[in-house]
Amino acid sequence: MALDKEETGERVLAIAEVLLNEGGMDNLKARTIAEQASISVGSVYNLFSDLDGVHRAVNMRLLDRLGAAGAAAMADLSQRGITDVRQRLLALAGAYVRFVEAHPGSWPALLAFNRRRPTLAEPDAYEARLDQLFEIIAGVLAGGDFDLDADTRRIAARTLWSSVHGIVTSGYAARSVRRQADEIDQQIELLVAVFIRGLERGGTFAHAGTTAS
Amino acid sequence: MALDKEETGERVLAIAEVLLNEGGMDNLKARTIAEQASISVGSVYNLFSDLDGVHRAVNMRLLDRLGAAGAAAMADLSQRGITDVRQRLLALAGAYVRFVEAHPGSWPALLAFNRRRPTLAEPDAYEARLDQLFEIIAGVLAGGDFDLDADTRRIAARTLWSSVHGIVTSGYAARSVRRQADEIDQQIELLVAVFIRGLERGGTFAHAGTTAS
DNA sequence: AGAGGTTTTTGAACGCTGTTCACGAAACCA
DNA sequence: TGGTTTCGTGAACAGCGTTCAAAAACCTCT
Numbered sequence: 001m002a003l004d005k006e007e008t009g010e011r012v013l014a015i016a017e018v019l020l021n022e023g024g025m026d027n028l029k030a031r032t033i034a035e036q037a038s039i040s041v042g043s044v045y046n047l048f049s050d051l052d053g054v055h056r057a058v059n060m061r062l063l064d065r066l067g068a069a070g071a072a073a074m075a076d077l078s079q080r081g082i083t084d085v086r087q088r089l090l091a092l093a094g095a096y097v098r099f100v101e102a103h104p105g106s107w108p109a110l111l112a113f114n115r116r117r118p119t120l121a122e123p124d125a126y127e128a129r130l131d132q133l134f135e136i137i138a139g140v141l142a143g144g145d146f147d148l149d150a151d152t153r154r155i156a157a158r159t160l161w162s163s164v165h166g167i168v169t170s171g172y173a174a175r176s177v178r179r180q181a182d183e184i185d186q187q188i189e190l191l192v193a194v195f196i197r198g199l200e201r202g203g204t205f206a207h208a209g210t211t212a213s
Numbered sequence: 214m215a216l217d218k219e220e221t222g223e224r225v226l227a228i229a230e231v232l233l234n235e236g237g238m239d240n241l242k243a244r245t246i247a248e249q250a251s252i253s254v255g256s257v258y259n260l261f262s263d264l265d266g267v268h269r270a271v272n273m274r275l276l277d278r279l280g281a282a283g284a285a286a287m288a289d290l291s292q293r294g295i296t297d298v299r300q301r302l303l304a305l306a307g308a309y310v311r312f313v314e315a316h317p318g319s320w321p322a323l324l325a326f327n328r329r330r331p332t333l334a335e336p337d338a339y340e341a342r343l344d345q346l347f348e349i350i351a352g353v354l355a356g357g358d359f360d361l362d363a364d365t366r367r368i369a370a371r372t373l374w375s376s377v378h379g380i381v382t383s384g385y386a387a388r389s390v391r392r393q394a395d396e397i398d399q400q401i402e403l404l405v406a407v408f409i410r411g412l413e414r415g416g417t418f419a420h421a422g423t424t425a426s
Numbered sequence: 427a428g429a430g431g432t433t434t435t436t437g438a439a440c441g442c443t444g445t446t447c448a449c450g451a452a453a454c455c456a
Numbered sequence: 457t458g459g460t461t462t463c464g465t466g467a468a469c470a471g472c473g474t475t476c477a478a479a480a481a482c483c484t485c486t
Contacts, residue, residue, distance in 0.1 A: 005463095024328070024329055025329075026329070029442090029443070029444085030443080030444060030445080031442095031443085031444095039464080039465090040464060040465045040466060041444090041445085041465085041466070042445090042446085042447085042463095042464065042465055042466070043463085043464055043465075045444090045445070045446080046463070046464070050444090050445090051444065051445090108328040109328075111328060112325045112328050112329075115237070115321040115322075115324060115325050116237055116238075116239070116325075152403075155396075155399050155400060155403055156403060156407075158396070158400060159376075159380065159400040159403050159404050159407075161383075162376070162379040162380040162383045162384070162400060163372075163375070163376035163379050163380065163404065164379070165379040165383055166375040166376050166377070166378040166379020166380065166382070166383075167372065167375040167376065167379065169379070169382075170374075170375045170378055170379075171375070183368075183371070186368050187368060187371060187372040187375060190365075190368055190369060190372050191372050191376065193411065194369075194372075194407065194408055194411030194412060195407050195408075195411060196411070197410065197411035198406065198407030198408060198409070198410035198411035199407060218434095242471090242472070242473085243472080243473060243474080244471090244472085244473090252435080252436090253435060253436045253437060254436085254437070254473090254474085255434095255435065255436055255437070255474090255475080255476085256434085256435060256436075258473090258474070258475080259434070259435075263473090263474090264473065264474090
């Protein structure tokens with residue numbers, strides 16, 4: 001009754017993503033997948049090594065989709081002749097916010113998954129997909145007249161990403177829903193505005209520092 | 214053989230925190246707690262409603278400790294007569310970084326815990342403890358000559374916190390260990406420097422915005 | 427001290443989980 | 457067609473959170 005081994009795998013992944021999106025990590029159960037895919041539990045383990053393997057595969061798809069969303073947002077602005085750095089950064093941040101809102105369960109599940117003990121396996125695939133995002137941001141920064149060296153620009157891109165990520169994730173860990181959509185937007189706008197102004201003033205960014213006590 | 218009901222509870226919490234810190238969320242098992250505390254499984258449920266209840270209680274202790282660390286860092290600087298905004302912000306960020314490093318398992322467990330399905334319960338206690346942190350940051354910002362209205366200062370404080378949080382958490386989801394300690398420090402220094410320069414230039418921060426497409 | 431009542435502690439038992447693996451069916455090849 | 461290999465199956469196992477009837481401990485009053 002097996003159509004194709006790969007096709008069945010895709011179906012399992014689609015089911016798994018829905019389960020994750022609806023109920024978080026705890027909702028990804030081998031028996032539920034098997035039942036919904038009309039296969040046996042053992043077959044799930046035939047297609048994937050683990051349930052973690054299923055989750056990893058779903059996560060890859062999510063990261064790909066996020067990268068595509070970012071690239072699409074930039075392509076859209078380019079097509080409309082918009083090169084303003086502020087608008088481009090806000091568009092990227094907006095794309096991320098919409099992505100998180102579109103994946104209310106599976107994206108938190110990805111984040112929770114990455115926090116689990118042995119990160120020894122293959123974060124390489126993860127990093128590769130994230131680097132793709134960093135390069136988009138770095139490209140936008142290169143479009144402004146900040147005259148940053150490549151290294152500083154790389155760090156600035158990662159800092160921007162991490163900051164937006166922090167704003168969005170700690171924003172969605174709080175009270176209501178619409179109450180914070182505003183809060184998130186305000187924080188992102190302040191971040192981008194302050195970042196651009198700060199970078200415009202040029203100058204050197206000391207790496208050595210009295211970080212603390 | 215019970216010493217005191219409350220004292221036993223404290224012992225359970227201490228054990229639970231060690232377990233979480235050593236093995237993450239999956240390592241918090243009722244039977245392990247019972248065994249290490251020399252009580253029965255049922256007694257654990259007599260002291261706490263759930264295992265989630267145990268985890269929540271541990272998280273409260275962690276948040277209290279984090280708040281104390283931030284306040285202590287500020288008190289230390291005050292005692293040394295340091296009022297420079299940059300140094301104070303870097304000290305706060307440094308306190309957070311050290312806190313995360315000191316709780317390599319239990320802090321990620323707290324973050325993962327908050328991402329789980331029903332955040333309906335009592336995020337009030339969480340928020341209250343976080344607000345305490347935001348007020349510390351806002352106080353530091355008030356010490357600078359940025360002439361921000363109270364509302365903008367509040368948002369700026371939350372933005373700074375979220376950004377540092379994002380830098381630290383997405384920093385520790387990557388490659389080696391020392392490789393990134395540098396990366397995190399660089400990002401934090403760039404963030405703080407850019408933030409101060411951006412705020413110094415004053416001006417209005419528009420809340421309305423063409424966030425995206 | 428002892429009887430009766432109340433509270434706390436206990437651990438066997440239940441249902442659910444991820445994961446395995448002998449077995450039988452199906453597919454493939456010559 | 458016969459032999460071989462591959463693949464899907466689901467009962468079985470160990471471990472999990474959680475419950476709850478019974479036992480133990482504790483308290484109170486005569």
